[in-house]
Amino acid sequence: AQSVSQHNHHVILSEAASLELGCNYSYGGTVNLFWYVQYPGQHLQLLLKYFSGDPLVKGIKGFEAEFIKSKFSFNLRKPSVQWSDTAEYFCAVISYNTDKLIFGTGTRLQVFP
Amino acid sequence: SQTIHQWPATLVQPVGSPLSLECTVEGTSNPNLYWYRQAAGRGLQLLFYSVGIGQISSEVPQNLSASRPQDRQFILSSKKLLLSDSGFYLCASTYREDTEAFFGQGTRLTVV
Numbered sequence: 001a002q003s004v005s006q007h008n009h010h011v012i013l014s015e016a017a018s019l020e021l022g023c024n025y026s027y028g029g030t031v032n033l034f035w036y037v038q039y040p041g042q043h044l045q046l047l048l049k050y051f052s053g054d055p056l057v058k059g060i061k062g063f064e065a066e067f068i069k070s071k072f073s074f075n076l077r078k079p080s081v082q083w084s085d086t087a088e089y090f091c092a093v094i095s096y097n098t099d100k101l102i103f104g105t106g107t108r109l110q111v112f113p
Numbered sequence: 114s115q116t117i118h119q120w121p122a123t124l125v126q127p128v129g130s131p132l133s134l135e136c137t138v139e140g141t142s143n144p145n146l147y148w149y150r151q152a153a154g155r156g157l158q159l160l161f162y163s164v165g166i167g168q169i170s171s172e173v174p175q176n177l178s179a180s181r182p183q184d185r186q187f188i189l190s191s192k193k194l195l196l197s198d199s200g201f202y203l204c205a206s207t208y209r210e211d212t213e214a215f216f217g218q219g220t221r222l223t224v225v
Contacts, residue, residue, distance in 0.1 A: 009154070034213060044203075046213050090156055092214070094207065099145045099164050100172075101207060101214055105156035 002027040004093050006104035013081050013111050021076040021107045023065075023091030030096040033074040035065055036103075039087045047089070050074065061085070086111045115140040119204045119217025126224055132177075132191040134220050136204030139185070146187040147205040147214070148179055157203065163187060199224045 005024045013019060025031065035047040048059025055067040065076045074091060091104040116139040126132060138144050145164050149157040159172045161179035169179050176195050180188045187204060204217040 006156075043218065044216050049213055092157075094214075098170075099207070100159070100162055100170070101145070101147055101205070102159050103149070103157040105154065 002093065002095055002098070002100055002102055004091055004102055004104040006089075006091055006107050008107045009105070010108045011110070013109070015083055015111055015113050016080045017111075019076070019078040019081045019085070019109070021089055021091075021109070023074045023076065023104060025072050025074070025091075025093045027072075027093065027095055031093050032096070033065075033067060034092040034094075035059065035063070035074075035076050036090045036092060037087045038090065038106075044090070047076070081109075081111045083111050083113050085109060115144065115206050115208065115215040117204055117206055117215050117217035119220060121220060122218060123221045124223070126194050126222065128196055128224055129193045132189070132194050132198070132222070134189040134202055134204075134222075136187045136189075136217055137185055138187075138206045141206070141208050142184060144185065144206040144208055146181065147207075148187065148189050149203045149205060151201045151203055151219070160202075161189070194224045196224050198222065 003026045007022050033050045036044045037047050038044050047063050048057050050057045050067045058064045063078050067074050088106045088108050090106045094101040118137045147162045148160040151157050163181045177191050202220045205214045207214050
């Protein structure tokens with residue numbers, strides 16, 4: 001069955017610290033991968049996406065993610081976080097075979113100045 | 114890009130009453146449509162999805178049902194609401210598997 005795991009439920013960082021949020025998926029077929037962000041009181045916003053090609057994808061606001069097919073992972077990174085990055089982050093996977101789009105449980109990031 | 118219309122934005126319903134939430138899509142044809150429930154700590158839980166008219170896949174056995182009577186219309190229903198049906202419901206659409214999802218504004222449902 002298709003599933004997405006985000007093992008970091010709550011991450012607390014100081015400004016300028018580096019960030020890496022884990023995302024693993026289980027599905028044997030071809031998938032596309034996404035990271036979405038939800039700022040407090042706002043709706044989901046696409047950060048970045050991977051469809052094919054270079055496994056290192058860059059998104060908005062300095063975020064990037066690397067697709068490692070052998071590890072079924074799509075971790076999100078940012079070299080230096082800002083207070084404004086405080087939000088909840090969701091990894092999502094869509095299957096080519098079924099068109100089923102599922103999300104992880106989310107990681108709440110708090111950045112302190 | 115696609116625009117998702119979802120209504121109502123908020124709804125308060127008594128236990129045992131019926132429910133109908135509607136979602137319509139503009140800007141594309143033959144979209145994939147999804148209903149999610151978002152709860153704190155649980156992310157977006159996929160409830161139903163549809164790849165075409167009349168085609169519904171149910172992900173979570175529960176008190177809810179979904180229908181797709183038209184290409185760009187997706188309806189979430191219940192015959193009798195339970196307290197546990199309270200939550201934030203999101204409709205989403207993708208054109209194909211290689212496009213991002215677009216979301217409606219969501220419906221905050223409170224069952225009293």
